[in-house]
Amino acid sequence: MGWVSLRYMLPKLLCVGLKPGMSKAQNVVAMTVGQILRCPGGEITVENRPVAIIVLIGQTKQEPELTDEAIVKVVGHFKEFQGRKSLMAITFRICASYNELTCHMLEVMYTPLKLKQIQMKDLEKSGISHQAEGALPNSIIAPLMDRGSTAGGFTPNQQRVHAIIANSSDEMGIHKDDIVRQCQGIINKREIESILQMMTSEGHIFSTVDDDTFKSTDA
Structure with a gap:
């Protein structure tokens, strides 16, 4: 299953070895x-392809704000430091229902099956690259987001907001109001808030000093 007591499992996951030369996948x-x-x-891979950001659903007994045996959704980011990879928990929250656990397990099964399908198509085409050389899908709903999207799966407006956050020089990140000001006349506030919510849930950005200040996971 996809959920166990993170109290016992997280120490084993926080430091995972990385082979030299492995590139960071953006997914x-x-x-x-x-x-x-x-x-x-020690490599974090799916079908021999490296994974940068993972989503876990598990039980926690360590966070005092949560009740014992609560089922939580964790979004984590792997970073390389001195030749080793560390798992950094970006966000976590209590699952609203068991439907989230069911959806998570469907995604777990979907990813390797999708990769096998891509690999089979690559073989049929005699080595011709397919779907960005078999890049990992961003999520189980990624095929539904292709229309109007750009490189990385972002729409132009999403790409603009992400670039503003990623290019911020402030160590604490950039406030939502600053993003709105920089996008004035291009993207309205409501759409910016929707984009920020999507990017946070997908693990592209995370909040820092408060719920309205954001930093890119690529920074």
């Missing part, structure tokens, strides 16, 4: 704790 992938622990050689 958000649903996984289980068991999948991570079974990755050979």
Whole structure:
């Protein structure tokens, strides 16, 4: 299953070895704790492809604001430091219902099946690249977001907002009001708030000093 007591499993996940030369994949992938622990050689991969950001659903007993045995959704980001990878929990929240656990497990099953399908098409085309050389889908709903999207799966407006956040030089990130000012006349406030919510839930950005100040996970 995709949920176990993170109290016992997280210490094993916080420092995972990285082979020299492995590039960082830009994707958000649903996984289980068991999948991570079974990755050979300490590499976090799905179908031999490196994963940068994962989504876990598990039980926690360590956070005082949460009740015991609560089921939570965790979005984490892997970063390289001195030749090793560390799992940084970006956000986590209590799951509203068991439907989220069901959806998570569907994503866990979908990702390797989708990769196998891509690999089979690549073989049929005799090595011709397909779908960005078999890049990992950003989520189970990624195919529904292709229309009007740009490189990285972002629409032009999403790409603009993400670039503003990623280019911020402030260590604490950039406030939502500053983003609105920089997008004045181009993107309205309501759409910016929707974009920020989507990027936070997908693990592209995270809040820092308050709920309205954001920093890019790529920074």
